[in-house]
Amino acid sequence: MIAALIVRDLRRQWRGGGVWMPVAFFLLVATLFPFAIGPDGETLARVGPGAAWVAALLAALLPIDRLIAPDVDNGVLDQLAVRGASDELIAAAKIAAHWLGFGPPLMLAAIPAAALLRLDGAALWRLEAALLIGTPGLAALAVATAALIAGLRGAGALAGLLMLPIAVPLLIFASGDGPGALKLLAATSLALVAGAPFVAGAAIRAGRAS
């Protein structure tokens, strides 16, 4: 069941153009930064990884109102529950599908973005590693937020307010360049991936009972 759910979500993202949206958004932000900061290579290289991560965070936030709410509205989550799927399992499948839809494409987009931000080879590798480790945490956070705001009015603005503060540790460790930064990033990301299905599952259940 979980594989069928992931495949379906990926297909829906693909049909909705959802896979290219985060990538285009990420590259657009990377393009805008040199305009805003100026073409000085050294400055760009210093703020580059941080800028790339802010872009990644916003790219993860972009499809948030399409992650859970449509499935609540058209009864898909109810149908899954009738078939005995736990809400936590559904949330875990959603996290996997969301990550597959934006994590790997973002890692590809990071290569041209690195050129725009004047990152050298070593910095690019570090950015790729941080994206690989950190984006699952972002996906988990996005799905948990999406489940919490499903069914609320004005949910889009609320999503940012809810999710961005919790993403701060990811941002700090992802763009820090100390020796332990990647390990701390991995720990944060792991905690988010482990906890988010339960938060999202409880939110889905609460929405159903109300």
Next chain:
Amino acid sequence: MSAELAFGDVTCVRGGRALFEGLSFALAPGGAARVTGANGAGKSSLLRIAAGLLRPVSGGVQREGAVALLAEQAALDGDATLAEAVGFWARIDGRPDAVTGALEAVGLSAIADAPVRILSTGQRRRGGLARVVASGAPIWLLDEPASGLDAPAVGQVEALIARHRAEGGIALVATHQPLDLPGAQEIAL
């Protein structure tokens, strides 16, 4: 097909208001019940309790056999074709071969390749019914199965339910439209 659905002293409260209290009934294989009542009387809530989606405040529901629920929403993906959307659920139910037959049974085989988003209300309703038929579940919970359907389609629904019962299935039908369910229990809320 072994199936059983029994409500024992079930009370449902929504938004601080008791919709029904102490409701009991039992359905054996081949049995059916028609749930009637005014809008907001709790017909849909009763079906959601039967499906296990809502917890009753008191009382218990005994269920033996898989459940297929036709709720207000069809739960079919708008961007997929009708056959794909019904097929997604049939695959989860382990019956991918049942899709063609189910679409035929509800009279939609001609538009199996049409995207769900362009279907009319009645066609979507029948698509939801096809999902129920394809599931092969013995317990059918149908919430207003005839709403938005033309007269021939209503007859088709009645025939589908009759065939399902003849095979030993159970049908719990909430409706405010006349629907011919021979020998069905009447549950008035």
